[in-house]
Structure formats: C-alpha cells, structure tokens
Amino acid sequence: MLAAIPDMDRRLSYGSLKCVLQKFKANFRFRLAERLPEIRCAEKAVPLYIDKFTFAEEGFKLNNTEYQLGVICQVRDGPAQKTFIGQAQYGGHPRDIDRFGYEIRSFTELTPGDIFVQDYNPQMDADDDLEFETTEESLLIQQNRLIALEKEKIELEHAPEEVENIPENPMELDLSEEDLIGIEPEEEDDLMDPDQVERGRDQVLSRKEQLEKINISIIYAKTLLAYIEFDLERNRRKRDNLPSLFDFFIQFTKTSPDGTVYIERFNYDKSLMAARKYLICKLLGNRKPVMKIKSLGFWARPGGGLVISLPEGIKLDVQNFGTSGNLSDVLERVEPVLEYPNRPFNLLTSDSLRLEDAQNPKVQNAEVLVLSDNWDVDYIALCREVQNKNIVIFLGQEMQPLEYGLLVEDLIETKGTVGTFYEITQTGEDKTKEAMRFIAAHFENVVMRERFRLAEGLPKIQWADKAVPLFISKLTICEEGHKLNDTDYRLGVICHTCNGYAPKTIICGNQYGHLRDIDRFRFEKRLFPEFTPGDIFVQDFNPQRGVDDDLELAITEASFMMEHDRLTALEKFTKVFSDGTVHIERFNYDKSLMEAWRYLICKTLGNRKSINKIESLGFQAQKHDGLVVCLPEGIKLNVRNFATSGNLSEVLQRVEPMLESPNRPFGRLTSDGLRLEDAHNPKV
Incomplete structure (x- = not known):
C-alpha cells in the first residue's frame, strides 16, 4: 500500500504542472497563483478558458465570481448617513468621488489597452449653486413639517377623552346640522346604511393608534432632516472650500459562487479606473497564449459612463459579444483585442443599436442579433434594414400588436426561409394573445405551402398559424x-x-x-x-x-x-x-x-x-x-x-x-x- 503513494518530496515538472493547471477553472487558478507565487510563471503560460466575462461600472464578473472596486466614505466626526453606509455594504461608490463626497462624472486619461464604451450623460450633471439653493429650501420645508408633527402629538396627548375616537381624516365624516337638513328621506336611509356605518368605523382610530402613526412620521421626518442638514453642510464646505468631512478608502470585494465574501481596503490614492486596471492586469496580464472567452460583455448603466481597462497587447478569442454604447464605435475599438477580428460573432447583443448600425458588417454577419433594453430604436425599420435572419428582442420598448403584423409581412417577403426566427418578449398574457391575433390575421393571404413551411421553420408561430382559417x-x-x-x-x-x-x-x-x-x-x-x-x-x-x-x-x-x-x-x-x-x-x-x-x-x-x-x-x-x-x-x-x-x-x-x-x-x-x-x- 505504501508503495502506491507518490513520493511527497518529488516535484512536478514544468510540463506536468502546465497540464494540471489546464484542468483548473480560471478563478481557482488566480487563487492558486496568489497563494503559490512560484507557479505564476507556469499559470501565465497556460491558456485560459472563460465561459462568461462581464464588465460593468461596479467591476467585473468572471464566470460566477464577482470582483468589485468602490470608494468608501467614512465621516470623521458624527454618524454617517445611511446613503454612505449603504454604499459600503454594496462594495462602495462605483464612481470616483471628490473630497466632499460628490461623484466625479468624468474619466481620467485613457492608457493603452483601455476601451471607451460610453460617456456620462451631461444632462445628469448637477449644478452646484442650484443644488445648494434646493437643499436650503428642502431644509426649511422639513423643519416646518417636523414642528407641525410634534405640535399635533402634544395636542393629542393633552386632549380630553371624548376626542379619543375621532376620524383619521375629520373632513370625511364631518356632517353639520345644516347638511342633514337638506337630506331627503331616501338619502337619509342611504346615509345610515350598515355597510357605510361599518366603513366609517374603520376610519376611526383610537388615541393610541393615532399617536403611533404620528411617532412613525416624526422618526421619518427627523431622519430626512438629518440627511438634508448633512447634505447642506457638504454643499457649504464645497462652496467655501472648507476641509472635508470624510476619510476615503478603496474597497476591493470578491464574492465567490458559494456566497463567500472577501474584502480588502486600501488608501484612496489613485482613481478607481487605475485601480481596476491594476487588478485586471494582475489577473490577465503577461499571458502569451490567447484567452478563449465564450461570452464577453461591456454593460453601462443608463446615463452612466464606462471604460474597460485591459492589459496592453492582450488577445481574446471571443464567440459572443454584448455591449452598451454606440455599437459601431465599440466594435471598432474592440477589434484590436480580438484574435479573429473578421470572424462573425455567434451572438451579438446591444442595448443601444441604431438604424445606421445595420450597415456594419459585424452586425450583418452575426449569427444571432439580440436587442436588449433598447428604448429608442424603431424595431420595424430596423428589422427591414438588418440582413440577420435570427433576431431576439427583449426588455426595452414593447411593440404594439399592429407592428407584429407588419413585422411578419416583412419577414415573409424578405427572409421567410427555413432557419429564420424573430424571438420577441412581450409582457402580459393578454398583450401576447392580442399580438398573436394580429400575426394570425396577416397569414390569411399567404399561400398554403408557404404557411406550412413557415410554421415548420418557425415553431414559435405555429399557434398563430393554427388560429387562422x-x-x-x-x-x-x-x-x-x-x-x-x-x-x-x-x-x-x-x-x-x-x-x-x-x-x-x-x-x-x-x-x-x-x-x-x-x-x-x-x-x-x-x-x-x-x-x-x-x-x-x-x-x-x-x-x-x-x-x-x-x-x-x-x-x-x-x-x-x-x-x-x-x-x-x-x-x-x-x-x-x-x-x-x-x-x-x-x-x-x-x-x-x-x-x-x-x-x-x-x-x-x-x-x-x-x-x-x-x-x-x-x-x-x-x-x-x-x-x-x-x-x-x-x-x-x-x-x-x-x-x-x-x-x-x-x-x-x-x-x-x-x-x-x-x-x-x-x-x-x-x-x-x-x-x-x-x-x-x-x-x-
């Protein structure tokens, strides 16, 4: 038995180590190389196979492991507001912030390897002077509201017993004697209807219940007032260029598929963009073999900006690609990192595709074109323009039922061959059925064999075909x-x-x-x-x-x-x-x-x-x-x-x-x- 146990002192050869590393998943290899620096050279020499690699403003997700970098603000004196505490729980602010805690909605200078995806929407930038005036006005309103609530509480606590059971809204049940005089007998009977009386009782609250509601309103008003006062102080310090209220850190958060969270904090002495570049280069840099990625995505928030920081000279073998921003521009910028820039994508996804993008060869040659969360494009015009036979549309602006009929007409006339499909997500069963009825109506004038061929090639429309005579x-x-x-x-x-x-x-x-x-x-x-x-x-x-x-x-x-x-x-x-x-x-x-x-x-x-x-x-x-x-x-x-x-x-x-x-x-x-x-x- 002992003879069967390998020699514990015998080391793996360099070639054997590379063979072993090939069997490990990407994130495990990163952890192994971090724990055993001696094998980093071998680990970098073995090709990486990544199933899904998604970049966003918060960080990136490699397969099922999330890597986040964010800025943490800690108040030097006094309690921190929930806004800042909440950001710390979710990995910190995903954007750079100034010394007063306000977002910096711009990028530092781009370096080799950086891919510009989308800029910040300038219409969402704040006017400092206007924001200061608005905050002062909000402070005054909230102070008056809190005074009124506390006054109402005191009056209720010292009110006589007979007002204990008063309506929550007195105006709803306040019928004066003059009002009752003008009521006809039939109307009086209606007024005394048992159901109406019961509903009236439901609206009446005891003194204790009223005090509880007022106390909840006071707590909320005080919380909101504290936040406004804190925000006003930040505004005042920024306007007058006074010392900051905060200490800052960069927080690195790694969340494993099993829910394990690893957190590390560093001094905020470089931009988040520079920190992300360092992290990416540490994991993916200095690799001679081409990395194979099944699905690569660059996704920005609406109105937000995004720059992808990759190691200089990196080469990626990508099957499926998805991106925010101007699709044609991003495709051009990503081309230098692709090992096969002329090979069509199996799946190309965009949340900002425009009609002019339909002429882009990479868009036309994609095996499946996916429109995700797109609110500004005319789907009918777009489907006429693009040559792709396989199109998927989900989220974003919903098509009207009549548009489905027009879409089917175009499909039959231009692309109605076996292997063609349009997959469109419609929310709600009623809307879906109405859309299917419009599709069905457009089949009435189609030759029988074309209908059978279309239903055979497009199984998702068989329900509509069966519904039409x-x-x-x-x-x-x-x-x-x-x-x-x-x-x-x-x-x-x-x-x-x-x-x-x-x-x-x-x-x-x-x-x-x-x-x-x-x-x-x-x-x-x-x-x-x-x-x-x-x-x-x-x-x-x-x-x-x-x-x-x-x-x-x-x-x-x-x-x-x-x-x-x-x-x-x-x-x-x-x-x-x-x-x-x-x-x-x-x-x-x-x-x-x-x-x-x-x-x-x-x-x-x-x-x-x-x-x-x-x-x-x-x-x-x-x-x-x-x-x-x-x-x-x-x-x-x-x-x-x-x-x-x-x-x-x-x-x-x-x-x-x-x-x-x-x-x-x-x-x-x-x-x-x-x-x-x-x-x-x-x-x-």
Missing part, C-alpha cells in the same frame, strides 16, 4: 399520398437488400416508394390496420387480385431464393413543390403507412380551431385497390366541390360528420363508382 383550392387524397394545391406529399416503403443483388421489382418500387405496406419479404399487405377516429373508409382491396404466396415464390424463385430473407425496409417521405423542388426524408419502418399518413395529415391540418375552407376535395382510389383517408379527429371542413371513388352513398354518409354544412348541396359532385341506386341519395 386555411383556404385550400384543391385537396386530393389517393393511395400514393395527397396533393394540396400544387404540392405533392407522398409516403412509400423503401426496401434495401442487406447485401448482393436486388430484384427488379424492388428497384422499380424504390424509385417512388412502395405504395402499400409490405411484410419483411417485400410482399404487399392488401388489408388495412385497425381504424381510428377521423378515418374515412373509401374502398377495400379487391380480394380476387390477391396473390398466392406459393405460386409467387415459385415464379420468382430464381430472383428471391437468396434475397427474400435479407431485406430491410425504410419509410420514405417525398414532398414535391410546384416549382419542381423535391424534399425527401426517410424514417425507420416501425409503423404502418396508414399511421404515417395520419401523422402527416394531423401535423398540417390538426389542432385548428377555425374551419378549413376547401374549394375542391377528392378521395381517389385505383379500380382494384383500397383507400382509407386519415383525417384529424374532430376536423371540420367547408367543402364546395367533392369527388370520390368507392360506393358513393356510403362514402357520402361517412364524410358527413366532418362537413361544416352537411345539408348544403355540393357545387359539383364527381364519382367513378356511381350506381343506379345512388340516384335516390339526396346529396346526389
């Missing part, structure tokens, strides 16, 4: 498949020999797929499986056309002797569009063709709440072949013209439950099996 010119169902307008849908069985020679009958059948179910030896099954709700029996197979298996085997013995037990089968789905385009899919032959037909028909026509309108519907079978039409259970069709094979009267009876207007005569009725007795059928 289908207008079908011609639907013909036969043994080979069905034809919807000018598009053919076919299902057939394909036989593959395991090896060797394939008989000609199989080769010919495989060209289009065998129209009927077959057994494992490739012989046709001339019967139907069990019917299910929605199935319409049209015509049975002619039993005289059945095949004697022994005779068939004898006739084709030369061809089948070696092959009949070595066949595997696949189902083949073929869709032929009106322009000649052919789409083919193959599946394992683990269900009957009839089940496969039912699935296909239900996929296109099932779960539709509205009635499907069909100009011409036909069920056509070959003379000696069988046909069962598989329709979705409960489907309703508005059919103008009808044609069928089989026993006409029986088929008309079976088809009646699916007709929206079963008693309405057909405009045209066609049959290839009409008999004399059918002449008495009312529908004929």
Whole structure:
C-alpha cells in the first residue's frame, strides 16, 4: 500500500504542472497563483478558458465570481448617513468621488489597452449653486413639517377623552346640522346604511393608534432632516472650500459562487479606473497564449459612463459579444483585442443599436442579433434594414400588436426561409394573445405551402398559424399520398437488400416508394390496420387480385431464393413543390403507412380551431385497390366541390360528420363508382 503513494518530496515538472493547471477553472487558478507565487510563471503560460466575462461600472464578473472596486466614505466626526453606509455594504461608490463626497462624472486619461464604451450623460450633471439653493429650501420645508408633527402629538396627548375616537381624516365624516337638513328621506336611509356605518368605523382610530402613526412620521421626518442638514453642510464646505468631512478608502470585494465574501481596503490614492486596471492586469496580464472567452460583455448603466481597462497587447478569442454604447464605435475599438477580428460573432447583443448600425458588417454577419433594453430604436425599420435572419428582442420598448403584423409581412417577403426566427418578449398574457391575433390575421393571404413551411421553420408561430382559417383550392387524397394545391406529399416503403443483388421489382418500387405496406419479404399487405377516429373508409382491396404466396415464390424463385430473407425496409417521405423542388426524408419502418399518413395529415391540418375552407376535395382510389383517408379527429371542413371513388352513398354518409354544412348541396359532385341506386341519395 505504501508503495502506491507518490513520493511527497518529488516535484512536478514544468510540463506536468502546465497540464494540471489546464484542468483548473480560471478563478481557482488566480487563487492558486496568489497563494503559490512560484507557479505564476507556469499559470501565465497556460491558456485560459472563460465561459462568461462581464464588465460593468461596479467591476467585473468572471464566470460566477464577482470582483468589485468602490470608494468608501467614512465621516470623521458624527454618524454617517445611511446613503454612505449603504454604499459600503454594496462594495462602495462605483464612481470616483471628490473630497466632499460628490461623484466625479468624468474619466481620467485613457492608457493603452483601455476601451471607451460610453460617456456620462451631461444632462445628469448637477449644478452646484442650484443644488445648494434646493437643499436650503428642502431644509426649511422639513423643519416646518417636523414642528407641525410634534405640535399635533402634544395636542393629542393633552386632549380630553371624548376626542379619543375621532376620524383619521375629520373632513370625511364631518356632517353639520345644516347638511342633514337638506337630506331627503331616501338619502337619509342611504346615509345610515350598515355597510357605510361599518366603513366609517374603520376610519376611526383610537388615541393610541393615532399617536403611533404620528411617532412613525416624526422618526421619518427627523431622519430626512438629518440627511438634508448633512447634505447642506457638504454643499457649504464645497462652496467655501472648507476641509472635508470624510476619510476615503478603496474597497476591493470578491464574492465567490458559494456566497463567500472577501474584502480588502486600501488608501484612496489613485482613481478607481487605475485601480481596476491594476487588478485586471494582475489577473490577465503577461499571458502569451490567447484567452478563449465564450461570452464577453461591456454593460453601462443608463446615463452612466464606462471604460474597460485591459492589459496592453492582450488577445481574446471571443464567440459572443454584448455591449452598451454606440455599437459601431465599440466594435471598432474592440477589434484590436480580438484574435479573429473578421470572424462573425455567434451572438451579438446591444442595448443601444441604431438604424445606421445595420450597415456594419459585424452586425450583418452575426449569427444571432439580440436587442436588449433598447428604448429608442424603431424595431420595424430596423428589422427591414438588418440582413440577420435570427433576431431576439427583449426588455426595452414593447411593440404594439399592429407592428407584429407588419413585422411578419416583412419577414415573409424578405427572409421567410427555413432557419429564420424573430424571438420577441412581450409582457402580459393578454398583450401576447392580442399580438398573436394580429400575426394570425396577416397569414390569411399567404399561400398554403408557404404557411406550412413557415410554421415548420418557425415553431414559435405555429399557434398563430393554427388560429387562422386555411383556404385550400384543391385537396386530393389517393393511395400514393395527397396533393394540396400544387404540392405533392407522398409516403412509400423503401426496401434495401442487406447485401448482393436486388430484384427488379424492388428497384422499380424504390424509385417512388412502395405504395402499400409490405411484410419483411417485400410482399404487399392488401388489408388495412385497425381504424381510428377521423378515418374515412373509401374502398377495400379487391380480394380476387390477391396473390398466392406459393405460386409467387415459385415464379420468382430464381430472383428471391437468396434475397427474400435479407431485406430491410425504410419509410420514405417525398414532398414535391410546384416549382419542381423535391424534399425527401426517410424514417425507420416501425409503423404502418396508414399511421404515417395520419401523422402527416394531423401535423398540417390538426389542432385548428377555425374551419378549413376547401374549394375542391377528392378521395381517389385505383379500380382494384383500397383507400382509407386519415383525417384529424374532430376536423371540420367547408367543402364546395367533392369527388370520390368507392360506393358513393356510403362514402357520402361517412364524410358527413366532418362537413361544416352537411345539408348544403355540393357545387359539383364527381364519382367513378356511381350506381343506379345512388340516384335516390339526396346529396346526389
């Protein structure tokens, strides 16, 4: 057992150490290098793989570990106001502050490696003189309010017992004798309604309850007054250039994924920007291998500024990128740090994208374009401008329901191909349903096959497609498949020999797929499986056309002797569009063709709440072949013209439950099996 324990005194080689470090996550490597300075050289030589790297004004988040730097203000004499205490709890002020505790809304000089993202909004800068006047006015108002509250408390404490139960708001129940004189009898009854009396009692407070409310108001007023006085003193010292009230520190806070918080404080002798640059360079600087980052983000607050301080000469391999600020400008500034500046981003996110950014190649080439928290852009105009097929919109300005219809029209006309999607977040179920109704209304004029293709390529709009009536010119169902307008849908069985020679009958059948179910030896099954709700029996197979298996085997013995037990089968789905385009899919032959037909028909026509309108519907079978039409259970069709094979009267009876207007005569009725007795059928 002891022989199996490694030599504790034996050191890892440099190469082995690098291999071990590759297995560690980024934040653990930083901690390890900090505790063991001897391995820093090896740690810097191993590539970093970062899942998510997000920069903000407060600091940055690397994977699930947060690094924050902020300024802490400590009052030299007297208690600190809650504003400053609260900032200390959350890592300190995220912006530099002057010696009087006011924010500095500007940046120090940029250095190599810095990326300017967004400047401060100048409209949010404070006017010192105006702020001093406003604070003095607020002080006077709050002092008067506190005096009035304390006076009210004293009066209530010394008031006689009979005023104990007075209304909280006396004006609400103060009805003088003159008021009661003018009340009609009916109105007097209403006034004495028990419910109204009960509500009046609820408004009456005891002396104790009133004192409690007043005490709470006094505490709040004193707190607010202390803050105003403190703020006024800061303003006065700044105006008169007097000594500061504060001592300052920079606080570094690191929060691990498990909630562990590490805090360190330093003298505030450099700007926060310089402190952040030092921290970033300590973690990421002097690395020769390119760092791979799945998602990189630069996010500023609204109206706030942001500069990202990176080590000079750093190279990053970035898959997804998100940023605040002017998108085109930031993309240009970030380009020097990218290892592959010409490679499109998988995901590009912006909270400030403008119409002119749509012409930027990096925007156009992004696989998915995400608009986040964007309040100023016209989404309709933007989606027309950008070439991206995949767009996600969330937060920000919500689109109106009518705009969704316009968006769908543009999508169909310009980008309506498989793989296109717009994902838009809408708050509230009612708004979502209203938007979907507008989308649905714009589908009414779209050709059927385009609707099916669009719903198949964009699963998120299938609800809208199902809610809009289908207008079908011609639907013909036969043994080979069905034809919807000018598009053919076919299902057939394909036989593959395991090896060797394939008989000609199989080769010919495989060209289009065998129209009927077959057994494992490739012989046709001339019967139907069990019917299910929605199935319409049209015509049975002619039993005289059945095949004697022994005779068939004898006739084709030369061809089948070696092959009949070595066949595997696949189902083949073929869709032929009106322009000649052919789409083919193959599946394992683990269900009957009839089940496969039912699935296909239900996929296109099932779960539709509205009635499907069909100009011409036909069920056509070959003379000696069988046909069962598989329709979705409960489907309703508005059919103008009808044609069928089989026993006409029986088929008309079976088809009646699916007709929206079963008693309405057909405009045209066609049959290839009409008999004399059918002449008495009312529908004929």
